Amino acid sequence: MKDIKKIELLAPAGNMEKLKTALYFGADAAYMGGHNFSLRQYSQNFSYDEIFEAARYTHNLGKKLYVTVNIFARDNDFAQLEEYLNILQEAKIDAVIVSDLGVLDIVLKNTSLDVHISTQANTTNARAIDFYANLGAKRVILARELTLKEIQNINKNLTKDIELEAFVHGAMCVSYSGRCLLSNFFTGRDSNRGECVQSCRWDYMLYQKTKPDKQLVINQDAKGTYILNSKDLNMLNHLDKLAQAGISSFKIEGRMKTAYYVATIVNAYRRALDYLANNQKIPEYILQEPYKTSHREFTTGFYFDKPEECYSSSRTIQTYDFVAIVKEYDNGKALVEQRNRFEIGDELEILSPGDTFLKTINVQKMQNINGKPIMIADQVQQELYIHTDLKLNSGDILRKKQKNS
Ligand code: SF4
Known part of the structure; x- marks a missing residue:
């Protein structure tokens, strides 16, 4: 132990x-x-x-x-x-x-x-x-x-x-522990030299050799199956x-x-x-x-006596969007760098190693870098101010719940 x-x-x-x-x-x-x-x-x-x-x-x-x-x-x-x-x-x-x-x-x-x-x-x-x-x-x-x-x-x-x-x-x-020829075989890019293109995430069809016209019943959606994913x-x-x-x-x-x-x-x-x-x-x-x-x-992979599992889609999901990273905080105002669109009235959750973790900010006032009030933050990596009494730290992240989550 x-x-x-x-x-x-x-x-x-x-x-x-x-x-x-x-x-x-x-x-x-x-x-x-x-x-x-x-x-x-x-x-x-x-x-x-x-x-x-x-x-x-x-x-x-x-x-x-x-x-x-x-x-x-x-x-x-x-x-x-x-x-x-x-x-x-x-x-x-x-x-x-x-x-x-x-x-x-x-x-x-x-x-x-x-x-x-x-x-x-x-x-x-x-x-x-x-x-x-x-x-x-x-x-x-x-x-x-x-x-x-x-x-x-x-x-x-x-x-x-x-x-x-x-x-x-x-x-x-x-x-097997990263040793794989799929990527090399399909694209010439060798996983064992850091060039993997993640071919296992693609959709595949499986056919029996003696019946090339007959697809085996393993497909999981209209596009095929992700048996390797x-x-x-x-x-x-x-x-x-x-x-x-x-x-x-x-x-x-x-x-x-x-x-x-x-x-x-x-x-x-x-x-x-x-x-x-x-x-x-x-x-x-x-x-x-x-x-x-x-x-x-x-x-839980192989840890509990059963092999890792594959499943039916290579799509990744998430329930929150990363909207801004905090650069500095002073006197009720956080300077942030925008990463995804947000606007006045949005509720943003704080991701922080400190005490503000999971606290929320209801965005009521924002200003651009010149101090002019703004309603929407939608320019990639734009710097702006958000007014909040929660004391944020440089490196804290603000995220917003996705609408359908
Ligand atoms: S990610 Fe997929 S293609 Fe790349 S090494 Fe692993 S199994 Fe092979």
Whole structure:
């Protein structure tokens, strides 16, 4: 059993804004990718300068920053990789996340960077984890196909002192620990080199080979079936069980998700962990938070002895819209940056790591940046003032319930 107070909440950082959001809302650590060698090439990711800035920003808050270098490398990747690892070392990154043994070898030989073994390495047993510990790894991110019972056994059988990390929330796919050829096969974009186009979310028809004109009865709507499209993982209500199984870092998936998504999910898991640390039950309103941001149907994945499930549409849903982020607050006036349309008379809910969380503002008075009264905020990223007595903080988010929710 891991002490819940010491468990790390680890959040995705697809760019600098999302990194700051994750840390503001209570993540203990964040993981990010550079422009190369990371498995999320369609996330914005970080340039060399931004990696230095991100490390400084994170360390000033006393938190940790990990960088994904988890491609399956080809021989011609290594010259540039060497230079990249030097940059990461200079930036004082807290660990690199690797899956390829060649990459692990060069990290161990050329740098003093800590190493976390990526979930892409499909680690499913204590022997493999001990082996990685002997090589010098500090942490293993477990294969997501493991059940809680299997994780408990692994923990019992380990002979080395090594940290275990596991995913607790976010999108999952039908690949085996991320090893997949679908995207490569259909589009030439290789998931194992960070180029996945999410082909599993598309709609498919299944035919029996001997009866090509006869479609098998598996279609779930007029467009076809989404047999390959997994539900999203949500372990918010089971964090105590993961701690009991021996996980010391709870990882949230989603480097391609929005800052609003990161804020909502990190805030929910931070608050849930804090309730558990104080021996309190997680309140229902916290368990409802993941529904307020983009999600598919939820599942507990493989943790409770059954495989992850797929379902009938790839569409994501959410019950609230992100309408503005707070830049500063002074004397009854919040300077905000608009993200979605809102107007006088709207009720906005506050998403904050502080005491104003879930309080609402009934918008009565707004001004543009020049002090002129306005009725509607509908210009993308426009800065404006909202009058409210609730003391907001820079980084707080304002959201609005969708009409049909
Ligand atoms: S195509 Fe789908 S199953 Fe394959 S790696 Fe991409 S997200 Fe995963």
